[in-house]
Amino acid sequence: MKAIRCHSYGPPSNLVLEDVPSLKAGPKEVVVTVKACSINFPDTLIIQGLYQFKPDLPFTPGSDISGIVKEVGDGITHVKVGQEVVGFAPFGGLAEEVVLPAKVCFPKPPQMDFPTAASFLMVYGTSYHGLKDRAQIKAGESLLVLGASGGVGLAAVELGKAMGAKVIAAASTKEKLDLCKAHGADETINYSTENLKSRAKELTQGKGVDVVYDPVGGHYSEAALRATARNGRFLVVGFTTGDIPKIPLNLALLKEAAIMGVFWGSFAMKEPQLSMENNMQLIQWHAKGELTPHIHKSFSLEETPKALELIMDRKAMGKLIVEL
Numbered sequence: 001m002k003a004i005r006c007h008s009y010g011p012p013s014n015l016v017l018e019d020v021p022s023l024k025a026g027p028k029e030v031v032v033t034v035k036a037c038s039i040n041f042p043d044t045l046i047i048q049g050l051y052q053f054k055p056d057l058p059f060t061p062g063s064d065i066s067g068i069v070k071e072v073g074d075g076i077t078h079v080k081v082g083q084e085v086v087g088f089a090p091f092g093g094l095a096e097e098v099v100l101p102a103k104v105c106f107p108k109p110p111q112m113d114f115p116t117a118a119s120f121l122m123v124y125g126t127s128y129h130g131l132k133d134r135a136q137i138k139a140g141e142s143l144l145v146l147g148a149s150g151g152v153g154l155a156a157v158e159l160g161k162a163m164g165a166k167v168i169a170a171a172s173t174k175e176k177l178d179l180c181k182a183h184g185a186d187e188t189i190n191y192s193t194e195n196l197k198s199r200a201k202e203l204t205q206g207k208g209v210d211v212v213y214d215p216v217g218g219h220y221s222e223a224a225l226r227a228t229a230r231n232g233r234f235l236v237v238g239f240t241t242g243d244i245p246k247i248p249l250n251l252a253l254l255k256e257a258a259i260m261g262v263f264w265g266s267f268a269m270k271e272p273q274l275s276m277e278n279n280m281q282l283i284q285w286h287a288k289g290e291l292t293p294h295i296h297k298s299f300s301l302e303e304t305p306k307a308l309e310l311i312m313d314r315k316a317m318g319k320l321i322v323e324l
Contacts, residue, residue: 003095062093139164149176294318
């Protein structure tokens, strides 16, 4: 089978497309013939050796996939050979086949095509876990989403609306903010031309925002934390700027605010039952038309480096998909 391979840590241009042996399912594993794999920001980190874990070289990046079950291992009853599925793995998805742990491989909702299904699990799972399980956001509260036109950001915008929050989307261009408005944002902040803290305070009548969803990091994080209300919750989702901020902890003290990490991959592996319940709710919202992944562009497997470069250059809005 063909796979994108990382033989040495570095930029996307280091990746190569090559033939590798077909895969076999071990106990409680599923081999899936991949039809689509979404590109996520962590993919750009893992190929550079900058992610939380480092697979042994060489490896195949890619985690969020949809496809058709080719083989199941012992002890698996919830999916069968020939079934259309969606799944998640730490790496391995940018290939014609991938091995998934059975507990993170699920039947594909019939209303979703393969590209939509591959765009769904990680970004909506991450955002829902953050807003529901970590921040416990309530209807009527305010939500500030940084990097709101990106994959997880746009998912957080839609979920905030579905959960009854007032959603304030922050991004760097009018084009990105127009997309956020189309996906349900109540208000917007262009943080390349507006003061993030001042504008967020203004949009909440001076109170500050109840929840901040931050997949961006950098200097925006402190400004957003300063814009929180008393008892606010600040969700640490990622660092697409490449800069992990150093936050003055007196801000949390003065506001009695909570700073919370959101690591959906760990949650999905360690709490599969709760993750499954979350997924069922997300699928219901999608079926009702309340959640609609925005696919910016599709690529072939050999074009994977171009897709990763687009993510790294922060030129993508919504999701990028590799179709096989």
